Amino acid sequence: MGKVKGKHRLDKFYRLAKEHGYRSRASWKLVQLDSKFSFLRSSRAVLDLCAAPGGWMQVAVQRVPVGSLVLGIDLVPIAPIRGAVSIEQDITKPECRARVKKLMGEHGVRAFDLVLHDGSPNVGGAWAQEAMSQNALVIDAVKLATQFLAPKGTFVTKVFRSQDYNSVLYCLKQLFEKVEVDKPAASRSTSAEIFVLGLKYKAPAKIDPRLLDVKHLFQGAIEPPRKVVDVLRGTKQKRHRDGYEDGETIFRKVSSAADFIWSESPLEILGSVTSISFEDPASLPIKEHSLTTEEVKHLCEDLRVLGKQDFKHLLKWRMQLRKALSPTKKTDSSSPAVGDKEDPVDEDDKILNEMEELTYAMDRKKKRQKKLLSKRRAKDKARKALGVQVDVMEDGYMDHELFSLSSIKGKKDLVAVDSNELDEENVDSRNSDDEGTLKESEEQSSSDADSEEERKRYDEKMEEFLDEAYERFVARKEGSTKQRKRAKQAYEKDQLLEGSENEDMIHYDDDSDKADGDNELNPLMVNLDNGEVPTQEEITNKWFSQDIFAEAVEGGDLEKYDSDDEMQIDQRGKELPTLAKVKAATQVAASDTIQASKKRDDFEIVPAPATDSSEESSSDDSEDEDIGTKAEILACAKKMLRKKQREQILDDAYNKYMFDDEGLPEWFVDEERKHRQPMKPVTKEEIAAMKAQFKEIDARPAKKVAEAKARKKRAAMRKLDKIRKKANSISDQTDISDRSKGRMIDQLYKKAAPKKPQREYVVAKKGVQVKGGKGKVVVDRRMKKDARSRGKGKPGKGGLKKGKSAKARAGKGSGKGSGKGSGKGKMGNKAKGGHA
Ligand SMILES: C[S@@+](CC[C@H](N)C(=O)[O-])C[C@H]1O[C@@H](n2cnc3c(N)ncnc32)[C@H](O)[C@@H]1O
Known part of the structure; x- marks a missing residue:
């Protein structure tokens, strides 16, 4: 790497290049281009034009397939690079072509899959001159590429954004199926360089020589009418890192700085010209003014690549200059622009302020939305990581009111829901909280993608919530003994407090009515009590008037219940509820209905989310029961894994309880039930140990x-x-x-590569428990013998197999003579070999 001075030393890519042993920071440009377009990994022959000191060659060698040819050419010598070849040549000269051809023959390469060009001509002088010779060098590189590139090959070149830029693009578009433009992050934004990629070389049989003739190509054509671009408010104005957009012409249109400063329509000028020049005499004082910084001059050079911020900067500069120069200008009669308007500076101020406000408000809004979204995502992530179920009721994911029919107070609300008005109202009210300088529609469109995603997530949560709610509803409908008990307690309590509570309820009703202030009834709710509270008897009768009871009575089921008995026991010794109990339970259910009807004018069919502690405890209890049963089953299953215990359990299962004897005397059944319970095959300790194991698993975060x-x-x-x-x-x-x-x-x-677990074959022995385990396969003796006899029956097989079966025979013999155990053990091993 050459000498690097000043701020370049601090450059990230410079340091990175040093760290990675690359010879130039330019290496990173190729790395980034290849990461985006992946052209190196499929290239078996690469030609790197203008390659010194060899940074690109290093990257190419690393990324091409093993055994590929990387050939670098430069005016200056390139220090050797392992896996690459380099030559000293001028790519504009015909000798270069001959050398490349010779080298290709030596390496058995017929064509290059990839031609790279990162050339910078070593000419000093004016920028325009430099840009032109740079782009001329590009065309020289293109010429070489047309001679050596394989069909469908790739060409990558550096181009300077200048007036010739589009000519280069035009040329490449004739030769390649696709042309891409990119400015990798490693390329300094201050640099006018840009990278153009020609993909899929068309390999035409004949190329018009004018296409590769710099004089012809860069001489220009007829200027098409220019359109005025609204640089600030029109379509989103971004910095054109990819160069000029398609359809933009190569022609320059220059406005003098004086015209721009004193024009009544500065935005029009910025939108219609490609640069602002300071060369004419009227612009000289502007050029020399202290407000005209180097940055401003640089921005004025090429307006087509500026972003919104740059245009704002230019407008500010114009405004300040107008302020600074206006007394002199006003006296100047040759300027028609200033005197006409009463206060043009104020006008500009207004535009700028408005513009600033607009941008800030937009930025703030976007930031707020992003923050909110990332917060939610982080929360979700954290919860998921901790294994906690996402509570849809939090964070405003779920609006409690949303599922409440009582929130619909009247027909008006119903109509609003129908026509989605409620939604729109919500959106509007939310939006009205935000700063209102921007039009809502604009904001909406900018955050469309985000809100789409949010809506999806919201739908998913909603689905989950509904599933949960439905499960809870089903559980509650089926009911558990505990729930029934609780209902009974509630009923008894209710009986005691009936009088006083009734009064309270009436107050409650009054209050709610007042609070609502709306006498219109919810059209979705039907008042079932018609204002009258039904009596206990009425409800009981209503309950027993259901079809199911009629069927039971018809089928004689109800005869089972004897009103005199406290408790009935069925033939199997199970408790049967008495009719009195059934009625009591029904009354409890009925009292619940009364409670509900007392507490509200109307009732919702939608089940409320279970939030009270008693309900939680009930679910905890049933969970405990579940865990208990599960632990018992698993403890039992664990025992059954051992043969002896398994047989024991199976033997024990043949007992008197399995016969389900009929006609036993009642006292006997009673005694048996009290004093003779079948023994469980597992102890309490074993169940407790299993439960502890569950807990340990659950506690694992x-x-x-x-x-x-x-x-x-x-x-x-x-x-x-x-x-x-x-x-x-x-x-x-x-x-x-x-x-x-x-x-x-x-x-x-x-x-x-991860190894497959090895299999071990173990022979099952009669009457002896064979320990299986990870990777062990238990085979039976018959199978082993069959395998061995199959081996014997094939005499032509390899000596190794023969030897093995002989050994096995020997093992058997010795087993007979010297002890059963050792002989069998050996056989086991042989079987293993034979099987494998
Ligand atoms: C920016 S450097 C290339 C850096 C290289 N890509 C790397 O990664 O190390 C430009 C090179 O172009 C070379 N060059 C300029 N004109 C040339 C020409 N006519 N023939 C060959 N090389 C040339 C210069 O000698 C210089 O080394």
Whole structure:
């Protein structure tokens, strides 16, 4: 790398290049271009024009397939690079072409898949002159490319954004199927360079020589009518890092600085010219003015690549200059622009202020929305990582009112819901909180993508919530013993407090009515009580008038219930609820209905989310029960894994309880039930141990699991990286053939691949429990013998197999003589070999 001074030393890419051992910071430009367009990995022959000191060659060697040719050419010598060839040549000269051809023959290359060009002519002088010779050099590179590039090949070149830029583009578009323009991040924004890629070379049989003739190509054509671009308010004005847009012409249109400063329509000038010049005499005082900084001059050079901020900067500069120069200008009669208007400076101020306000408000709004969204995402992520279920009721994801029919007070609301008015109102009210300098429609469109995503998420949450709510509803409908008990307690309590509560309820109703202030009834709600509270008897009768009871009575089911007995026991010793109890339960249910009808004028069919602690405790209880049963089953199953215990359990299962005897005397059944319960095959301790195991599993935080997984992944990546490096170093070696390189790399990757668990075959022995385990396969003796006899029956097989079966026979013999155990053990091993 040459000498680097001043601020360039602090440059990120300069430092990165040093760190990675690249010879120039330009290497990063190729790295970034290749990352975007991936042209190196498929190139088996690369020609790098103007390659010194060799940064691009280094990158190419790293990224092309092993054994590819990378040939670098430059006016100055290039220090040798492993895996690349370099020559000293002028790419504009015909000798260069001959040298390249010769080298291609030596390396057995018929054409290059990729031609790179990062040339900068070593000419000093005016910028325009430099830009022109740069682009002329590009055309020389294109010429070479047309001679050496394979069909469908790629050409990458550096171009200066100047008046010839579009001519270069035009030329490349004739030769390539697709032309892409890019300015990689490593290319300084202050630099006029830009990179153009010609993709899929058309390889035409004949090329019009004028296309590659610089004089002809750069001489220009007829200027088409220019359109005025609204640089501030029209379409989004971005910095054109990709160069001029399609359809923009190469022609320059220059306005004098004086015209721009004193014009009544500065925006029109900015939108219609390509540069502002200071060369004419009227502009000289402007050029020399202290307000005209180097930056301003630089901006004025090429307006087509400026962004909104740059235009704002120019407008500010114009305004300040007008202020500074206006007394002199006013006296100047040759300027028609100033005197006409009463206060043009004020007018500009207004435009600028308005513009500023607009931009700030827009930025603020965008930032706020982004922040909100990222906050929500972070929260979701954290919850997911901790394994906590996302509570849709939080964070405003869920509006409680949304599912409440009572929020619809009247027909008006219903109509509003129907026509989505409610939604719009919500949006409007939310929007009205935000600063209102911008029109809502504009904001809406800018954040469309975000809101779309949000809506999707909202829908998903809603779905989840509805599923949960439905499950809760089903659980509640089915009811548990505990719930019934609670209902009974509530009923008893209610009986006691009936009188006083009734009064309270009436007050409550009054209040709510007042609060609503709307006597119109919700059209979705039907008042079932007609203003009258039904009596207990009425409700009981209503309940028993349901079809299901009629059927039961018809089928004689209700005869089972004896009103005199406190408790009935069925033939299997199970408790039967008495009719009195059924009625009591029904009354409890009925009292619940009364409660509901008392508490409200109307009732909602939509179940309210379970939030009270009693309900939570009930779900906890049922969960406990579940865990208890699960623990018992698993403890039992664990025991059954052992043969002896399994047989014991199975034997124990044949007992008197399995016969379901009929006609036993009542006292006997009662005694049996009280004093003779079937014994469980597992002890309390075993169940407790299983429960403890569950708890331990539950306590394991999801985060830890995720961390462990990430650790594993990181380790695998590190391993892969190491192998990749090793493979690279193998491929860099010049003294090994490509084939053996390939084999070595293959072996490297094979070694690194996760190993399959090895199988071990174990012979099952009669009456002896064989310990299975990870990777162990239990085979039976018959199978082993069959395998061995199959081996015997094939005499032509390899000696190794023969030897093995002989050994197996020997093992059997010795087993007979010297002890059963050892003989069998050996056989087991042989079977393993034979099987494998
Ligand atoms: C910016 S440097 C190239 C840097 C290179 N891509 C790298 O990554 O190291 C431009 C090179 O173009 C070379 N050059 C300029 N005109 C040339 C020509 N006519 N023939 C060959 N090389 C030329 C210069 O000698 C200079 O080394």
